[in-house]
Amino acid sequence: MxxxxxxxxxxxxxxxxxxxxxxxxxxxxxxxxxxxxxxxxxxxxxxxxxxxxxxxxxxxxxxxxxxxVEAIDIRAEAIPLSFELRNGNRELRPSPLGYVGDLKGLLFHVLEENKSLGKLTWHGDMIPSDEIWIKIGGDKGGSSFKMSFQIVNLARPNFVQNCVVFALFEGPDTVTNLHIALDRYTDIIEEIQNSKWRNYSIRVFMFGDYQLLCHLYGLSGASGGNLKHAKLYGNVIGQRFFDIPLTQESQIKKQETIIKKGFDKEDGVFVCALDNALASFRVERQAYHGGSFIGNHIHRALKEQNIDTLCSSVVDTAQAYDSALLPKAFLIEEKFKKALTLFAKCHTLYDGKALFTQEDIIMLDVSI
Incomplete structure (x- = not known):
């Protein structure tokens, strides 16, 4: 042919x-x-x-x-929305609203689909390995307003095909209209924030233009014409729509700072964890002389069970603060558990009064 x-x-x-x-x-x-x-x-x-x-x-x-194809609970109804008239007055008139009845179910369904297609990513550990990040926000286009969510754990989360619309109404995006259309999701979004998908915690962020975010967080917005000073005006005049913290970015940076200074001598989280582990079997480090052990405590610290407690404190701390550090923490645990065990064998021989046998000398050579 x-x-x-x-x-x-x-x-x-x-x-x-x-x-x-x-x-x-x-x-x-x-x-x-x-x-x-x-x-x-x-x-x-x-x-x-x-x-x-x-x-x-x-x-x-x-x-x-x-x-x-899994069914999605999509509903439609006419709701009274507020519209501004030419003379400046306002009137209520019925307007169509389409929305998803089970937002949490839809979110989990989209996550399952993307997981089955191998599309989920953590952007090179920019997102903690045990978290899924979701952005929820809205956009006014033409005569309609739509609310959607985006899964940040995708290669292109802002791509139009990755935006999932879950509410849409015909009308202006005033505070009154937003409350009428979106108050039904207040408890659901809080439930999503406190839930888990598979073994992943869900962290929710808000997105939208400045005016929309002011509406959703109950703020009066900026005053004056200088937009550079917009952040200085944050007067709360109403109740926020969703309990989504504004300071999550600061919390993440604070967490990164804590981890970065984890081995500082004064108050590093890993150093404090090591001190707590030592205290659990009544061992203290001296305040001077580089924080070395008190002589009589070395015997106690080098017991097998106490070595396990001391080394596992690094893994426990990594799990509590940033699970992305776990692989490195396990390597540290294994490395120092082996080193301390070998040192314990050497210390037992050096501290003893008996003469070394040939086997003792060989063991010392291997351990050192």
Whole structure:
């Protein structure tokens, strides 16, 4: 067939009534990717048929959608929203609202889909390995306002196809209208923040333009015309919509600082953990002489059980502050447990009064 000219090849295939069959799964995927309605898909199916491509019937595609695609609880209703009139007054009139009934279920469903496709990423440990980050926010476009969430654990979280809209209404995004449309999600978003997907904790952030964030956090917003001073004006005039902290970035930086200074002699978290481990078997470090052990305490510190307690404190501290450090913490635990165990053998021989045997000398040589 390939050696024939293109026109002859097409004519021959048409005379032979050669067709290409598009299965219902592929047809349904095409409908979703092109974001077209069923009636437009019927037009496309007829056009494809004229060119020898047979697409599965709409009934078969709907059966696949019913059997294999998880249903999402989407609801619609008319709600009273506030609109400004030309004379400056306001009036309430019914406006359409579409929203997802089970936001948590939708979020977990999208996470499962992305995990099955291998799309989840932690951006080179920029996100803690035991956390999933979610951004929730809104955007006014034309005459409608939409709320959506984005999974930060994707390669391109801001990409339009990675934005999942869960609420949409026709009307201005005033504080009153936002409360009418979005108050239903206050408890759900708090529940999401305190829940886990698989073994991952969920951290939620807000996004949006300055005006929207002021509305959602109940702030009066900036005063004056100098936008550089906008952050200086944060007067609280209303109740926040969602209990999502504004200071999470500061908390993360504070956590990073704590870890970075973990081995400072004064108050490093790892040093404090080591001191607590020593105190558990009544061993202290001297305040002077470089913090070395009191002589009589060395025997106690070099017992096998106490070595385990001392070395495991590094792993426990890493688990408490930043689980991304666990692989390194395990290496440190293994390294020093081995070193202290070998030193304990040497110390026992050196501190004893008996003469060294040939076996003792060999063991010292191996341990050192």
């Amino acid at each position: 390939k050696i024939l000219p293109k026109n002859e090849r097409e004519s021959l295939m048409k005379d032979a009534q050669f067709t290409v069959t598009i299965p219902p799964e592929e047809g349904l995927a095409m409908k979703a990717n092109l974001n077209i309605q069923w009636h437009k898909l019927r037009i496309m199916r007829r056009w494809l048929k004229s060119w020898g491509a047979e697409m599965a019937s709409e009934r078969k595609q709907r059966n696949v959608m019913r059997d294999k």
